Amino acid sequence: MQVTETKAEGLKREIEIVVPASDLEARLQTRLYEAKDQVKLKGFRPGKVPLAHMRKMYGRSFMAEIVNQIVSETPRNVIAERGERSAMQPEIQMTEDEAEAEKVLRGEGDFRFTLSYETLPSFELKETSGIKIERPVVEIPEDEVEEQVKRIAENARAYEPKDGAAENGDRVTMDFVGKIDGEAFQGGSATDSNLVIGSGQFIPGFEDQLVGVKAGEEKQVEVNFPEDYGATHLAGKAAVFDVTVKAVAAPGELELNDELAKKLGLESIERLRTVVREQIESQFGMATRQKVKRQLLDALDADYDFELPEKLVEAEFGNIWTQVSRELEQSGKSFEDEDTTEEKAREDYRKLAERRVRLGLVLSEIGEKAGVTISDEELQRAVLEQVRQYPGQEQQIYDYFRKTPEAVQSLRAPIYEEKVVDHLLSTVDVTDKTVTKEELMKDDEEDEQAAA
Template sequence: MKVNDKKNEGIDREYEITIPSNDIDAKITSKLNEVGKQVKIPGFRPGKVPMGLLKKRFGASVRSEILETTLQESTQKLFEERNLKPATQPKIDLISFEDGNDLEFSVSLQLIPEIELTDMSSFKVEKLISNVSDNDVEDATKKMAENNKKSVPLTNRKTTKDGDLVVIDFVGFKDDKEFEGGKAEDYKLELGSGSFIPGFEEQLVGIKVGSKKDIKVTFPDNYENDDLKGQDALFKINLKSIESLQVPKVDEEFSKSIGFESLKDLKDAVKNQINKDYEYLSRMKIKREMLDFLAENNKFDVPSSMVDEQFDLIWKNIIQAKESNSLEEKDAKMSDEDLEKHYKSIAERRVKLGLILSDVGDKNNLSIGPEELSQAISREASRFPGQEQHVMEYYKSNPQALEQVRAPLLEDKVIDFLLESSEVTEKSVSSKELKELTGATEVDGPVPV
């Protein structure tokens, strides 16, 4: 194998490789001999088929197979001999592959860049510490009570108003025909909740129990059912009763109704969860500032091939969001050109940070052990009660899904490693200051119920 260097600029490499025709012919002949031992051709015993006949019948397919394997093997040999670490799949172009002549092809690639990490001792960050107050716990338990409202029949009023829970039968029609999924009986709907399509709930305000009413609506353009997107529809409604939603008192009875032994157990669980939330917000702030520091203070060539791949993944999501009219408001206001430029820069940042963190992990032998991975999968499985075993088996049999669990674990381990060399100071703040400084709009103490 002869290798001719054609390009060596930064992380870009290009080579022209020549494989002698004798080597190619020998591989083809060897493969045809293998075929001859297995193939059955009338008039010939296995292994006795003339080479000329084998070439006539199988020469083209064998030649293509030898070409493919030779390109792969030669490229891999090039990487090993030159100690090359490709950033993405190399581009291989065939130059010449004629009978009796040498095989010539080119290999173009970008390399994983060499990274010299900036001095992390110059990274200074504040770790925000916020103690959970009694008010925090009280606010969280009140929200839990709000989420567990109880409905009771309303007897002192017969006309609906916003906020009522109404019990209705309804049938939906499009072009005077019932459509699938548009019918229900004894359906409970909270007026003003926004859980139905726009205009539906508003037309149920101010009508009396026992009334029947036709409601005309238009389905949104981004409605999930393609047959109903943007379509006009009519719903025939029968208002059967009104119920009042009452927020339960946070007491012993309420605590037991949602699975706790006592009010104290509920408050302890809520306090513990809020504390975890506060710690998470504090850590996310530290992580965000560290990633900004790493991106700004480490200079190296970022492989454009990796950026292009990352951008393509992002852009597919943007296109899907556009088609479903679910693009974020700030993105919807941007031109396609500005939007593409914006997400290109995000793609480059992601690739750059990924390379830095991976390099730190490799150089310092940081990895995720089987036990750590198993614990993470168990935590994920616990989110699906009754299906834990199925979830565990899914991850064990799906390498790509397993990597999605492993990657953030390794990222956190690298972040912790880098923090050991950084200057971290603690600062006590109120819960309000914590939310403001971390950009959190609110922090619930979500206890699963």
């Protein structure tokens, strides 16, 4: 086999490989000999079929198998022998000339093909001990815990049917249909919906207009969706809701006691407070982790600047752009609505793609040098976490991962990244800084995009 490098420009490589006809013939002879004892042909005893006859019957198909095997195995071996790592699956180009291809299959010509690929860049890892991270920490006051406990108690509060008109604090059970310009809109209808007047759960102005309604009454509620409403296709629009009141109920006493906890499956109100505190700590902990990770990745991004494989960047940009386009389509917005242009957005998101690829390569190299690995148990826990996200479909989701190994492997990258981040945080200078809840939670979306 002859291996000739025909291009070496930056990370791009092109390798021409020639397998002489004599090598193909030797492989074919071996294949024919191996198959001799297995082939059953009329008129011949087992193992007594002449090789010439075997070649006539199976030579072409066996040669096709040999060519496919060469194409499958050679790229990996050639790249490894060159001491390189391909950024993505190499592209393989073979002749499109049918006559030339036929000569190869008949064993009369050399087999030529070309590998095109980009290598992973080589770079020196830099010292991380000089990186300084400020970890934002929120001290959870008792009144924060108590407020959350009261919200839980509100949701568990008992309500008694009421004959009179609904007042602030009463619960109204209703059916409603929302319309804009006389047309019902998606997500604007519900049946047997419960709403506590004054809870602020619905669009501003909606609950106020339910004060005074009685069971069996029909009412039209007119509201305006806020300009910053989450569903942007409804933001700022006037709507009319046709409401049918089915029941009105008055609230019972708000109980903060062991009986409340027992209704929730806990032994005491103190245990409930402990659980609530743990939930708040977990929520704030995730936000703290996100901000710490953002600082760490920013520091790494500033430390490294090397050529990136174009195809990796293109693939990452394609993923980002598909998501952005889908979100714009679902929201009914345009780039102009976001105070930008498509050209500027493409430029910004390409920079984000380059950052992600660069950091991915750096983290991978750091993890490899540090001996970071993913155990089967960790992958299994990740699968179970995915399963839990689909209540009612657990078996189908579990079966999907069991039958789709590549889906399981897709969970490996985020686990690996978090373990490398943990390793790095043990090597850098981390100091705690007490902040408010508002300071900790702001700009989370930007942090998530940059840290990803």
